[in-house]
Structures are given as structure tokens and as C-alpha cells.
Amino acid sequence: MALWTVLVLSLGLSGAAPAFAVDERITYLIETLEESLNYRVRVQSIESLDQIAVTSSGEDLKAIVDAITKTLDDTNALVRYTAASTLVGLARSSLHATDLPPLIQKLEGLGEDADGDVRQLVTDSLPSLRSRLDQLQSATSGGSSTAPQPTQWYVAVGSLGDSSNSGRDDLIELTRQYMIAELGGVGGVEAHGEIPETDAFHDELERRNLSGFVLQGSVVSLIRAGSAISAVVSILVLDQDQNLRVMLRGNGNAQRRSGSLSDAEVPAVQTDALRAAVHAAVVSLAGYLRGL
Numbered sequence: 213m214a215l216w217t218v219l220v221l222s223l224g225l226s227g228a229a230p231a232f233a234v235d236e237r238i239t240y241l242i243e244t245l246e247e248s249l250n251y252r253v254r255v256q257s258i259e260s261l262d263q264i265a266v267t268s269s270g271e272d273l274k275a276i277v278d279a280i281t282k283t284l285d286d287t288n289a290l291v292r293y294t295a296a297s298t299l300v301g302l303a304r305s306s307l308h309a310t311d312l313p314p315l316i317q318k319l320e321g322l323g324e325d326a327d328g329d330v331r332q333l334v335t336d337s338l339p340s341l342r343s344r345l346d347q348l349q350s351a352t353s354g355g356s357s358t359a360p361q362p363t364q365w366y367v368a369v370g371s372l373g374d375s376s377n378s379g380r381d382d383l384i385e386l387t388r389q390y391m392i393a394e395l396g397g398v399g400g401v402e403a404h405g406e407i408p409e410t411d412a413f414h415d416e417l418e419r420r421n422l423s424g425f426v427l428q429g430s431v432v433s434l435i436r437a438g439s440a441i442s443a444v445v446s447i448l449v450l451d452q453d454q455n456l457r458v459m460l461r462g463n464g465n466a467q468r469r470s471g472s473l474s475d476a477e478v479p480a481v482q483t484d485a486l487r488a489a490v491h492a493a494v495v496s497l498a499g500y501l502r503g504l
Contacts, residue, residue: 237260237264238264238268238275241279242275242276244257245258245279245280251286251288251290254288254291258280258291258295259294259298259480262480263479263480263483265277266306266389266390273306276302281295281299281318289329289330292325293329293333294480296330296334299315299319300484301466301483301488303315303341305394305487305490313345316338316341316342316345319338323338347397347399363401363402364400365401365501366402366413366416366417367395367403367424367426367427367497368403368404368405368413369388369406369427370428373429373430374387376433376434383431383486384431386486387490391429391447391494392405395494395497398498401498423451423452424451424452425449425452427447428448429448432445432446434482438473440481441466441484442485443466443482443489444461444463444464445461445490445492446461446493447461447493447496460493460496460497460500461496462488462490462492462496463489464484464485464487464492466481466482466484467481
């Protein structure tokens with residue numbers, strides 16, 4: 213049974229459901245997050261919303277982000293830490309340029325949080341979020357007075373594998389989603405979730421005067437050590453004729469708090485580490501493309 217269902221059955225429903233969420237799971241989890249007096253349940257609600265956010269967009273994603281952002285003011289430090297960590301992950305993979313300034317401002321306010329782990333998380337994360345904002349703004353406008361960067365590279369995400377032995381069956385799909393989202397923020401890149409037929413691919417590239425690339429890759433490892441999990445993702449960059457051009461790797465780390473992770477926390481931390489590893493790999497890819 214899904215976590216959101218368990219939470220609803222155990223806590224019951226009260227009050228009016230949020231009108232802005234289309235997915236009923238989101239509605240239930242937001243209600244639980246807002247109404248539960250148990251901080252552990254609030255933490256679980258945030259982690260469940262994070263899992264749903266991976267495949268959400270529009271009003272559903274906005275509802276999730278708004279609800280989690282409110283918990284940055286929670287009285288419990290673990291809730292604040294989980295909320296901040298989740299929002300940092302979403303900012304790196306799912307949010308748009310217009311979403312980031314208010315979020316960055318809110319996270320900056322946690323720089324003086326009473327909890328040392330929360331302060332450290334924010335201090336470590338803000339530079340990459342500011343860099344992400346600059347990247348997205350550059351990709352979408354190139355500045356207030358210049359046109360968007362023209363498309364130069366058609367990048368298709370091909371087959372992906374998982375050799376992490378993590379026991380999870382969703383890592384390949386998560387990696388694909390994160391990779392496409394990250395590629396969408398790279399100036400000059402047009403990202404695609406599947407590889408066209410060979411002749412159609414060549415015709416499209418010739419017609420539009422683009423360079424084509426196909427990405428293949430794998431989740432190499434997800435290693436748990438104390439309060440942290442490290443992830444490694446490898447990407448093979450093939451040209452339009454399927455010739456290997458370069459192999460790139462991305463390393464990512466995530467943690468909840470000091471001390472050992474509970475079994476219940478592991479999946480969410482694994483997901484955060486995977487997202488960070490994909491981000492690092494795509495940053496390397498962007499550098500490779502610009503050096504061509």
C-alpha cells in the first residue's frame with residue numbers, strides 16, 4: 213500500500229482539501245503535512261511528495277513546492293532539514309528560472325537557523341542553486357536584451373542501465389527523467405526522451421543544421437555510509453552514427469542529518485544523491501559540447 217494511503221488511513225481527513233492539486237495523492241499528503249502533530253509523519257509526507265514531484269508538472273508541482281516551502285518554518289529541525297533538502301533537489305532538476313529566486317531567498321533565511329545541520333545544508337547548497345538560476349536564465353533569455361541561445365545540439369537519451377544493486381526498480385526511469393530535465397536547462401541543447409529512426413534522425417539534423425548526440429548510461433553505484441549516500445552515474449556520449457565520443461561520470465552526495473540513516477529515510481536520500489549525480493554528469497556534458 214502506498215505511503216500516502218497509509219498516512220490517510222491512520223490519521224483520517226479533516227478540513228477542506230487544497231483546491232490547487234489535481235492528483236488526489238498530493239491533496240492527501242498536503243493535508244497530512246499541514247495537520248499532523250507528529251513530526252515523523254510530516255517528514256514522511258515531505259518525502260512522499262518528493263517522490264511524486266519527480267513525475268509532476270504544472271499545478272501539481274506548484275502545490276507540492278508551495279506546501280513543502282511552508283514547512284521551512286516548522287518547529288521541528290528534522291522537518292525543516294527534510295524540506296530544505298527536498299527543495300534543493302527539486303530546484304536542481306524540476307523547477308524553472310522564475311521559481312528559484314523566491315526559493316533561494318527563503319533558503320537564505322535558514323542561514324541563521326537554530327539547528328547546525330540545517331545551516332550547513334543551506335550553506336552548502338546555495339552556491340549551486342545560484343549557479344542553476346544563472347544557467348536557466350541564460351538558457352531561456354541570454355540576458356534581458358538578447359535572444360535565446362539558438363539550438364545547436366539535438367540530444368536524445370537512449371538506453372540506461374542500473375548496476376548499483378540497490379534493489380530498487382525505479383532508478384532507470386528516475387535517471388531518465390532527471391537527465392531530460394537537466395538537459396533542458398543547458399543552452400543550445402534540445403533534449404529528447406527517445407532516439408529517432410536512423411534515417412529520420414539524419415534528415416532532421418541535416419534539415420535543421422544541428423549536431424546530434426545519443427546518451428547511454430548507467431547508475432553505477434549507490435553507496436550508504438553513515439548519514440550519507442553517494443551516487444555515481446556514467447554517461448556514454450555517442451554521435452549521430454552511434455560512434456562513442458566520450459564517457460562522462462557524475463558524482464552526487466546527499467544526507468538527511470548527522471548519525472545513521474533509518475531504513476525509512478534511505479530511499480529519499482538515494483533519490484537526492486542520484487539527482488545530484490545526474491546534475492554533475494550533465495554539467496560535464498555541457499562543458500564537453502561547448503568545447504567542440
